[in-house]
Amino acid sequence: MLTMVLYPASKKIPPSGVCTCTSNQFDLETPKMETLSFPRYNVAEIVVHIRNKILTGADGKNLSKNDLSPNPKPEVLHMIYMRALQIVYGIRLEHFYMKSSVDKMQQLNTAHQEAIMKLERLDSVPVEEQAEFKQLSDDIQELQQSLNQEFRQKTIVLQEGNSQKKSDISEKTKRLNELKLSVVSLKEVQESLKTKIVDSPEKLKNYKEKMKDTVQKLKNSRSLNLEDKIESDESELKKLKAEENSFKRLMIVKKEKLATAQFRINKKHEDVKQYKRTVIEDCNKVQEKRGAVYERVTTINQEIQKIKFGIQQLKDAAEREKLKSQEIFLSLKAALEKYHEGIEKATEDCHTKIDEKTAELKKKMFRMST
Template identity: 25%
Template sequence: MTENTFPVHNTETLVSFYRTDVLSGQEAKHFNKSDLNPVPKPEAVQTLYMRVLHLLTGFRPECHSMVPLLENIQYPAYHEGATYILSVYTRMRQFLPMCLVYDFSLNDLLAPKKQRTLTILSAIMNFLHFRKQRMELVLEKQAKLRSDMDRLQAYTRSNQEAEKKIEMLTTIPPEQQAEADELAAALSHLQTSTMQEYQEVNSTNETIAEWKARIAEETQKLAQLKVDAGNLKEDISKLKSQIVESPEELKSQMEKMKESVKSIKSSIKDTDERLVELQNMVHGVTHSEAEIQQMFSLLQDLESSMSHSKQQQEEEQELMAQYEKKQKELKHLCAEESQLKRAQTMKMDKECKQNIRKQKKKEMKEQHVQEVLGHCNQIHQKREEMAARIQEISGEKQQLKAKISSLREVCSKETEKAQVQPQTA
């Protein structure tokens, strides 16, 4: 104990610690500095050790003085004092190596010394502080494990609810399955019909553009002809005012003019007919545009339904992402739980090994105590035998003393007789 791994405290610190953390009631009130300084009192030191054992192992102080009921023990009341000391000694020998004190002896109980007692009490105080810190750490880990288990249960419940929601969103009820199939068939038919209508509308738009181009060309030609006719009329009026022509030439020119007017009228008629045809075509185009507008409204409705379905798909993807996130957190929590379980199992294995070692040491100590008690019983039997022999010897001695006294009396009588005979002679 010359090189300690723990600090050795003074008497005031030890007294205050043991009064607050170990002793209780009247023992804490009566325990003071004079019990350890200048010379420790054996009763106070033994009481401290018993209270420490009671705090750590649950072994009550009154159990130390209980003598085992064996057949070979006679007068067990004589053994209570020695049993009390030996029990405290054996249990302190088992406990103090955990406090890094390996040389505990009976003198530390029966005749404790100041510095050694302070060292042992400081070691026990250091161990109790370490035990308190470990217990707080274990309690914190247990609380964290409980909270993690609660979170794990909450996550599993939320995952199950998300799975149910996903299943409800992905599965179509049987009463709506036929309607959904009809809607899907109608949607596909409507898509094909809209594609055909789009193709027809494109073709009609192309024909309308071609007819519009032709109408523009014809109107341009008609305007040019009107301009030419106006120019001709002006030229004719000028010529009429300047030249007096022959009637034959006038007739031929008039015929030519009539033919040109007829050709112009026929061209105007053709253009009117074409214009009517084009108006009919434009009316058909407006009718087709109304139908296209209806189809467009239907397509907008379909687009809104498709956007709603896309929104549902996005919600489903978000739920799946949340589900995967929860699964990852669940795996992480399971890994932490497995680590905690592994650490707990390792701790339990260590504790089991320590308990087995303690049990072996306890059995060895109990066996040694039984051997010592057997040896004490043999010594007691030998003592009884010696006491019986001493009694026999004392009886023989008394008999010898009686014989000696009787012989002395006989001798004294004989000497008196011998003294009387010469006088008579």
């Protein structure tokens, strides 16, 4: 700061940096520090100023004297400080919470990585369960192969037995038809014999009775043989059907066991797929939140870069103004120094002139006295 002080001619000239003028009538000096005082405001005036200039809306209405005096509340001071920063630098509220957004983004990234690791663990069978899983799959394959092989063998045996029984039945029916034809031929022979034998009716009767007996015996013997064979064939067929039913029941039981094992495996696979779907949905949600947070962070970074650019421009302008003020100060200082040098020369000239005049006056006074 430059100060201007007026000194009388009898005083010495102070060093450079202080502007002085010679005068016999003025003596102005700078006031002392203890006489100065800063403006003091009471709490009510400070609260009114904060309500009108800094805080707005509900925050300003809720502000009271007790928030600032005698013990200021930290949250109130923090709110006033943030609002003052917003007013001075044009910073919005989300800029103060950028760190929390970055922390949240990091947490989401860690959760995403953990979900990926869980998916990898689910895709891979654990080491302690690999042997059991392999043994179970091998047992299922062996059981399925053995069941298919037994079923094929038993179906082949049953088909062969059925075809054999059908061929036997067809042969027996063929023989039965042949017997029926022979009976018909015998009846025809009998009719022809009836026409031929007329003279002896008693012989004819006896012959007829014999023929009837022989035919009846033949019929009975053949029918009995056929019935026995049919019964034996039917019993064998029943046995084969019983064996087929038992084999079918065994196949059903084994298929049920295989179905239960397959159901358990499918249930486990479905549970794993459902868990994968839920994890993938959570990962997608996390990815969406991450994208939103990333967009917010990018916008905040862009705005911060703009603010930094504005601050840098202000700093550059202030630096230029500072350089200009320094140049003005240096020019003023040089002018003052030149002015002081001129004043020193003028005072020296005045002193020499005064000395000369006093010497002349002394000489004149000396002459007058002599």
